[in-house]
Every structure is written in C-alpha cells, then in structure tokens.
Amino acid sequence: MLRWLEWHLTPARCRRAAYLLLLGDALLLPVACDAADLSWMPEADVKMRAYDNVRWSASNPEAAWGTEGGGGVDLKAASDTWSSELHPHANLRRFMIGKNLDADEYSVAFNNGLHLERLTSDVKFRYSHDSTLVSETTTAGLRNDITDRDTIDIHPTLRYLINDLTSAEVGFLYNDVTFANPGNAGLIDYSYMQASFTLTRVIDPVSSVFLQPYVSDFRTPQVGGGTRSYGGQVGYARRFSETLDANVAVGFVSSDIDFLTPTLTILPNPVPHFAVINVKDTAGSDGPIVGLTINKKFSNDTATFEYSRQVSPSARGSQSQADHIRLGLHHPFSPRFWVSVSGIYDMRNAEGNRLVADLNRDQAEMNASIGYRLTEQLTFETFYRYVWASIPVNSTTLDVNTLFVGIRYSGGPRPVLGGTW
Numbered sequence: 001m002l003r004w005l006e007w008h009l010t011p012a013r014c015r016r017a018a019y020l021l022l023l024g025d026a027l028l029l030p031v032a033c034d035a036a037d038l039s040w041m042p043e044a045d046v047k048m049r050a051y052d053n054v055r056w057s058a059s060n061p062e063a064a065w066g067t068e069g070g071g072g073v074d075l076k077a078a079s080d081t082w083s084s085e086l087h088p089h090a091n092l093r094r095f096m097i098g099k100n101l102d103a104d105e106y107s108v109a110f111n112n113g114l115h116l117e118r119l120t121s122d123v124k125f126r127y128s129h130d131s132t133l134v135s136e137t138t139t140a141g142l143r144n145d146i147t148d149r150d151t152i153d154i155h156p157t158l159r160y161l162i163n164d165l166t167s168a169e170v171g172f173l174y175n176d177v178t179f180a181n182p183g184n185a186g187l188i189d190y191s192y193m194q195a196s197f198t199l200t201r202v203i204d205p206v207s208s209v210f211l212q213p214y215v216s217d218f219r220t221p222q223v224g225g226g227t228r229s230y231g232g233q234v235g236y237a238r239r240f241s242e243t244l245d246a247n248v249a250v251g252f253v254s255s256d257i258d259f260l261t262p263t264l265t266i267l268p269n270p271v272p273h274f275a276v277i278n279v280k281d282t283a284g285s286d287g288p289i290v291g292l293t294i295n296k297k298f299s300n301d302t303a304t305f306e307y308s309r310q311v312s313p314s315a316r317g318s319q320s321q322a323d324h325i326r327l328g329l330h331h332p333f334s335p336r337f338w339v340s341v342s343g344i345y346d347m348r349n350a351e352g353n354r355l356v357a358d359l360n361r362d363q364a365e366m367n368a369s370i371g372y373r374l375t376e377q378l379t380f381e382t383f384y385r386y387v388w389a390s391i392p393v394n395s396t397t398l399d400v401n402t403l404f405v406g407i408r409y410s411g412g413p414r415p416v417l418g419g420t421w
Helices: 002-008 011-031
Strands: 037-051 064-078 082-097 103-115 119-131 148-161 166-179 190-204 207-220 225-239 244-267 273-297 302-312 320-334 337-350 361-373 378-391 396-410 414-420
Touching: 225 273
Parallel strands: none
Antiparallel strands: 037 064, 037 396, 037 414, 064 082, 082 103, 103 119, 119 148, 148 166, 166 190, 190 207, 207 225, 225 244, 244 273, 273 302, 302 320, 320 337, 337 361, 361 378, 378 396
C-alpha cells in the first residue's frame, strides 16, 4: 500500500486528484435525493486586541492595540443521504497603535458529504487569505515580520463499512501555502500532501482499535527542498464510563530530507575565484509518533489532557518534530456564564540534520477565557494569553501578553423558502 501511494503521490497528480474529487462530490450530491432542507445562519463579531510584544521579539518588544470586525453566513442543505455547506467569511483588522499590522482577511469553506448505507464520502475545501499575525507562530517558529498568507486546504475521504464491526477509509490531504512577502518575513512557500489508509475494528460497544499506514510529501520549491515521509500508527479508544473516555495512538515515521547547503568552493571561470554555491544534500530522520487524549467530566467541570509527538511542515522550509502537552478545564457557573483555562507546553525541533535555528525552542502558553451569554444570539467573551518561549540556539527568551475582548453574534439557523427545494 505504501509503495502504491508513493508512486502516485506527485504534486501535480495530487492536485488534479483533489480538485476532481471536490468537483465530483459536488456534482453527485444534488442527484442523491429529490428534496433537501435549506437553512442559513448569519454570524458577526467585534473584537479588541492588545499586545505587549506583537512581533514576538526578544530584544525589541513592540506594543500594539487595535480593533477588528467580521461577519459571514453559514449556508446549509441536507437530506437523509447527503449534506452540503458553504461558509464565506470576511474580517477587517485595524490598529491604532502598531505599524504594518492592518489586514483585510477573507475565507470560504465548502463541505460536502454523501452518506449511503455502507459508503460515506466527504470532501472539505477551504481557501483563506489571512495575516501571519495570528498564524505560523506554532509551525514556523518565531516571526520577525508580519505578512499576508494564502492557504488552500482540500481534504477528501472515502469510508466503506465492510461489516457491522469493521470499516476501511482512504483519506487524502492537500495543503498549499503562499506568502505575499516571504523574503521579508523569513517565510517560505510550501505544499504538503498526505495519503492514508485506515482500518478500524470495533471490539465491543465501548472500545475500538485502528491501523493507519500513510505517506506524505512536503515541498518548498523556492529553496529546492523537500521531505518524503513514510509512517504508520495503531490506536485504541475506549469509553470507560459516561464521564471518562480516552484514546491512544503510537507509531513510527521515517523521512528522507532533500535540501541545499551553502558551500564555499573555487570556480575556474572567468578566472579562478572563491564563491558560495548551493549544493544538494540529503538527510534522514526516524522516530516515534504518539497521541494520547483523556476527557473527564465531573458534576459541572470538564477536564482534558492531551499529549502528542508529531511531525509537521513549517514555513521555515523544514519539517519540525514537536512534543505537545495540553491540560484544559472548562467550568460553567450557569448556562449563561462559563470560564475556561488551559496550559500548553511545546518542545519543537527541526526534523533530522537540517537545523533551522528558530524552529528549535521550548514554548509554554497559558490561556484563560470568560464567556457570558447576553441573549440567545449575543455572547460577550474575554480572552487572555501568556506565552513564554526559549530558543536554545542563541540562548534567548521572550514573553508575550495578549488580551482579546469582544462580542459575538450568532443568528441561529433559519429556513430558506420554507426549508425545502
């Protein structure tokens, strides 16, 4: 299976396959039934942002304060056998304190699903134009500038129920990221593709196991780099009681990394002279991947513990390996008033022998949010985040305080033309 996926996982072939799956699923859904329930739901929010170190700088912290407002609509059509959803959204951000931080952001998400007796097909597509003010800090390392980013995500899956206890799923993920000014921001355009096969077996009504081999391809055309990875994992999920459930997955991934290394050499023409040229080089990386999630519900509170070791692409031109630990607690004081807190610790390193300095770091994050439902449609929210990061390569540390305060409007689902067509 992995060799078959490797043979077919080329960038051009994968892009064509993803777009054809998206188009085919969209064309099949309307003929799957004669009538569907139609609805739409408006949404909007107004928010204030305040930073004491908006550019995540260890030597020159810059404060920033601004406001933003956005809105969108969620359009849905569904029947007994299929569903379709279109979600356009726009957001405008303006800063009164802080330079070159304003952004006009917009996105559109399109999800289709076909659900037959034994066959389930889902295709998710999303295009977004946003700013690295709120992205790339996790996967790219520390930002030294802020720029616009365009992202295309396509994720089709096909699932077949072999019998009442066993199912098989083929999945594909395509992710393409480009930056408006990648050189100024120290970022690199990249594409990431992953194909997987998942076999799931139900053991009893409260537990199941799965097996998943996969192959992925990560490319950075601007710098001639790329990583081909082969991996697999097995997992176990169990609901121990009505208030406790857990799932765990362990696996292994092996990567072949291609990159260019600046090398000092002597060029003979027009006269012998020294020059720095990029020489193709390769490296390898092997290691385990792990995932563990535990959810516990108390009388009112919900606690979550997560641990994972994963390999992911980054806009610094290298894949990175990260250990991620998260502990969260949600407490509702009433149906209208709640508080959530969480702590996150990340240990991230560039994968293999290709070191990218600002990918190697430890990062701790503490979050606290308060929400109050003013009406059925209006919710007041305030959110505080503290981030501390340590970069071992140059022995520096930094911290960032961020405050968000806003009001969110959700109009609730509303039928269109009586709700059917």
